[in-house]
Amino acid sequence: MAPPNMYQRPIQHIDRKDLYTNLEARIQYLHTFLDFSSSDIEALQTGHKYIKALIPAIVNIVYKKLLQYDITARAFETRSTSFEGPMDAVPDENSPQILHRKMFLRAYLVRLCSDPSKMEFWEYLDKVGMMHVGRGRQHPLHVEYMHIGALLSFIQDVLTEAILSHPRLHMNRKIALVKALGKVIWIQNDLFAKWYVRDGDEFAEQIEDIIIEREGYLHGKKIIGTSDESDAESTTSGSTQAAGQVQPAVCPFTGAQIQRGMENLKVADGSAPSSANHGEASSSQ
Numbered sequence: 001m002a003p004p005n006m007y008q009r010p011i012q013h014i015d016r017k018d019l020y021t022n023l024e025a026r027i028q029y030l031h032t033f034l035d036f037s038s039s040d041i042e043a044l045q046t047g048h049k050y051i052k053a054l055i056p057a058i059v060n061i062v063y064k065k066l067l068q069y070d071i072t073a074r075a076f077e078t079r080s081t082s083f084e085g086p087m088d089a090v091p092d093e094n095s096p097q098i099l100h101r102k103m104f105l106r107a108y109l110v111r112l113c114s115d116p117s118k119m120e121f122w123e124y125l126d127k128v129g130m131m132h133v134g135r136g137r138q139h140p141l142h143v144e145y146m147h148i149g150a151l152l153s154f155i156q157d158v159l160t161e162a163i164l165s166h167p168r169l170h171m172n173r174k175i176a177l178v179k180a181l182g183k184v185i186w187i188q189n190d191l192f193a194k195w196y197v198r199d200g201d202e203f204a205e206q207i208e209d210i211i212i213e214r215e216g217y218l219h220g221k222k223i224i225g226t227s228d229e230s231d232a233e234s235t236t237s238g239s240t241q242a243a244g245q246v247q248p249a250v251c252p253f254t255g256a257q258i259q260r261g262m263e264n265l266k267v268a269d270g271s272a273p274s275s276a277n278h279g280e281a282s283s284s285q
Contacts, residue, residue, distance in 0.1 A: 020200030027122045030190060034183045041116050043176035044184070048113045050169065050177070054162050055109045059102050061158055062151070063093060072151075075143050076101065109155075111223075112184055122187070124223060129192040145196040149189065156185045 012032070018025035030036070066072045076091045076098060091098050108128065115121055132148060134140035160178050163169070169177075194200075217223065 016200075017203055017206075020194075020203045021206045023123065023126055024119060026190075026194070027119070027187070030187050034186070036116075036180075036183045036187075038117075039176065040180035040183060043173070043180040044113045044116060047163075047173065047177040047180075050163070050166065051113045051159070051181075052110060054159070055106055058109065058155070058158050058162070059105050060093070062105060062155060063098055063102055065154060066151070067092065067098070072147050075141065075147075112181070112188075116184065120223070122191070125184075125188045126191045126194075128188070129195045132192065133195045135195070145192065148192050148196075152185055152189050152192075156182060 014029055015025065019029060020026075066076075073091055076095070077089065089095075111121070111124060132141060132143045134142045159181055163174050163178055163181075166174060
């Protein structure tokens with residue numbers, strides 16, 4: 001009989017019931033499975049300012065994509081992507097409801113790079129998943145899971161290309177930030193899926209009752225609309241004009257307008273940064 005491998009990790013026991021009834025246990029399991037560690041948290045926190053600079057452009061790109069298809073645009077009129085009846089109006093990028101949703105997406109993206117070491121961070125991501133299945137809101141919103149998965153992939157793709165194209169970040173920092181964001185986005189994907197799939201239904205009676213709260217609140221506390229989210233909103237080129245018009249997205253690294261989609265978010269190395277900015281970037285690498 002061959003001797004046991006002295007370097008082999010012992011098999012960890014995971015309580016299946018806990019995965020469906022205890023959010024903290026579910027998050028802990030995902031963290032260990034994905035090797036989400038303090039180095040990922042550090043990458044998110046040190047890369048926070050770079051992500052914030054990208055957020056206004058990313059938000060415009062995301063909503064441009066969502067409004068390209070009638071089935072995803074429906075959610076902004078009927079509050080359900082499964083509804084196929086006639087719509088009174090077709091929303092566009094200047095519609096009040098779209099401007100309102102952009103504000104929340106900006107806040108959401110800022111939260112993705114806040115502090116994953118706190119359980120509140122993951123509770124918020126779980127609540128985002130819950131609110132897309134018509135629960136926890138006075139005015140239910142229903143978005144089918146297929147569109148959720150596609151959108152998360154799209155956001156990850158845009159973020160990855162933008163980070164890897166940054167002209168001054170060291171490659172090691174780019175890799176660390178892309179990996180950390182990828183893990184967070186895939187955990188968010190799981191926290192969407194848990195509200196859609198039927199796995200674990202036998203434990204439904206043991207799950208705590210859902211409390212209806214205002215959007216942007218968790219446990220009665222306002223968690224979006226903080227100074228960070230306001231800063232991200234204020235960096236939008238031109239901000240929101242008095243006439244309510246949305247200006248073309250602008251790449252924060254090159255100043256180039258983003259007109260047609262995420263391919264224009266790529267940042268060329270050829271742009272020379274100012275000496276002040278270059279010094280800051282160099283000292284942080």
